[in-house]
Amino acid sequence: MPDRLSSILLSVIIVLVGTTQVTAQYDGYRSIADLPAFKKKFAQESSKVMSITSDFTQDKTLMALTEKISSSGKFWFKRNNRVRIEYLKPFTYLMVINGDKMMVRDSDKENKINVKSNKLFQQVNRIMVDCVQGTILDSKDFTTKVFEGEKLYLLEMTPAAKTLREFFQTIVLTVDKQDYSVSSIEMNEPAGDKTIISFKNKRLNEQVADAVFAL
Amino acid sequence: MRYLLFSALCFFCWSCSSDYRYMTSVGGNSTCAVKLAPAQFKDSWYHASVDVVGRHISGLLLIKNMPDSAYRVVFTNEAGVTFFDFGFANDKSFKVHSIISQLNKKPVIETLRKDFELILGLPFRSGPYETFAMNDEIFFGVRQKKEMAYFITSKDCASLRRLELGSTRKRKVTVKLIGKQYPAPEKIELVHNTFKMQITLTRFEKNDSAQ
Numbered sequence: 001m002p003d004r005l006s007s008i009l010l011s012v013i014i015v016l017v018g019t020t021q022v023t024a025q026y027d028g029y030r031s032i033a034d035l036p037a038f039k040k041k042f043a044q045e046s047s048k049v050m051s052i053t054s055d056f057t058q059d060k061t062l063m064a065l066t067e068k069i070s071s072s073g074k075f076w077f078k079r080n081n082r083v084r085i086e087y088l089k090p091f092t093y094l095m096v097i098n099g100d101k102m103m104v105r106d107s108d109k110e111n112k113i114n115v116k117s118n119k120l121f122q123q124v125n126r127i128m129v130d131c132v133q134g135t136i137l138d139s140k141d142f143t144t145k146v147f148e149g150e151k152l153y154l155l156e157m158t159p160a161a162k163t164l165r166e167f168f169q170t171i172v173l174t175v176d177k178q179d180y181s182v183s184s185i186e187m188n189e190p191a192g193d194k195t196i197i198s199f200k201n202k203r204l205n206e207q208v209a210d211a212v213f214a215l
Numbered sequence: 216m217r218y219l220l221f222s223a224l225c226f227f228c229w230s231c232s233s234d235y236r237y238m239t240s241v242g243g244n245s246t247c248a249v250k251l252a253p254a255q256f257k258d259s260w261y262h263a264s265v266d267v268v269g270r271h272i273s274g275l276l277l278i279k280n281m282p283d284s285a286y287r288v289v290f291t292n293e294a295g296v297t298f299f300d301f302g303f304a305n306d307k308s309f310k311v312h313s314i315i316s317q318l319n320k321k322p323v324i325e326t327l328r329k330d331f332e333l334i335l336g337l338p339f340r341s342g343p344y345e346t347f348a349m350n351d352e353i354f355f356g357v358r359q360k361k362e363m364a365y366f367i368t369s370k371d372c373a374s375l376r377r378l379e380l381g382s383t384r385k386r387k388v389t390v391k392l393i394g395k396q397y398p399a400p401e402k403i404e405l406v407h408n409t410f411k412m413q414i415t416l417t418r419f420e421k422n423d424s425a426q
Contacts, residue, residue, distance in 0.1 A: 058294075058295060060291065060295040062277070062289060062297075062300075064300075064312070065277070065279055065281075065287055065289065067277060067279060069260060069275065069277075069421055070421075071293075085294075087293055090260075090419045090420060090421065091262045091275070091293070091419055093273070093293040095293075095294075104273075106262070106264060106273035106293070107262060107264070107273075107417070108264045108271075108273065108415065109264070109271050109273070111271055166315060166316060167296050167315070187295060187296070189296070189297055190313075191297065191300070191312070191313045193295075193297055195294070195295030195296070
């Protein structure tokens with residue numbers, strides 16, 4: 001009898017601890033009640049975003065080494081499929097996606113890549129564009145759970161393909177409830193390292209010249 | 216025809232000649248070795264640029280001293296994705312903490328291991344040094360399994376000129392230091408002399424709030 005009691009107690013503790021872990025995972029967020037309605041609204045509202053101009057900060061944390069590196073820069077998006085990410089501090093690095101073409105420029109060299117010729121680049125390109133265009137919930141690259149907070153929605157995306165699982169355990173997006181634009185992207189790596197990109201001073205639907213995305 | 220044969224012979228002899236053929240053994244100068252041996256490396260962040268057989272890749276490289284006096288070398292891309300994380304221990308053991316599948320090949324890991332051991336100055340930590348002179352330089356060599364690792368100074372021991380890894384005949388790897396030197400080199404250029412590969416590291420100051 002005492003054995004049975006202790007096993008019941010143990011089960012209760014496991015359930016309690018388990019529940020605590022799940023709810024503590026995203027403090028201040030609860031599971032969304034009507035997922036189809038959210039998906040529809042997310043697609044609808046995101047489709048109204050024709051351009052984004054924003055500053056960003058990026059914090060990469062190497063957990064095992066207790067080391068953190070911060071960088072910052074500027075971000076541009078223009079429908080369809082055009083993204084420019086420019087790191088300005090503490091190093092310079094530019095990445096431009098324009099349809100199927102991609103260009104990266106570091107301090108030494110400029111590289112033009114035809115995304116179609118590389119499956120991994122294709123996936124990275126698609127994820128980035130899907131995130132900002134609001135089509136990520138339809139992506140076959142991820143299974144997605146959606147949570148709701150006071151001011152933000154939170155999308156926890158788990159990669160389906162092996163190639164992506166090698167790089168990311170999850171990608172967590174927070175989306176502004178007001179305009180459905182992405183507020184932050186958190187990339188969690190299998191070894192425990194994480195990178196958080198936070199967007200600041202966002203300006204939606206301003207005029208953005210095509211030249212910004214010239215390759 | 217005779218001229219062609221002669222040229223071919225000359226070329227053959229030239230290609231077989233040793234890069235170290237004019238090196239002569241000299242008495243050790245332990246004061247100079249202690250003064251200029253690249254024995255320590257401070258925690259540093261570098262912008263890394265790697266060119267290997269026509270391909271170019273860039274990213275950020277962290278060199279970090281660990282509490283057990285081992286080093287960790289971590290290479291990520293600019294967006295934060297980790298490509299590899301290597302551990303170099305004091306007892307000369309080496310551990311791959313993580314590596315992406317595209318790089319997870321024995322020859323790639325071995326090449327990178329030797330390159331970073333040289334950059335970190337690990338072969339020069341314990342000696343014993345064999346000392347040679349060539350031209351106006353002193354070569355302090357430490358025997359490795361099949362190679363020699365050298366740190367090369369000016370004859371008057373005023374400065375550290377470069378590092379090299381070589382077989383008995385061939386110079387395999389050259390490391391040049393530009394600007395500030397050890398323990399926190401400002402710019403490091405590592406060139407493989409037997410195939411097309413170059414690693415360039417440019418130090419930058421980490422800024423925790425890069426606004």
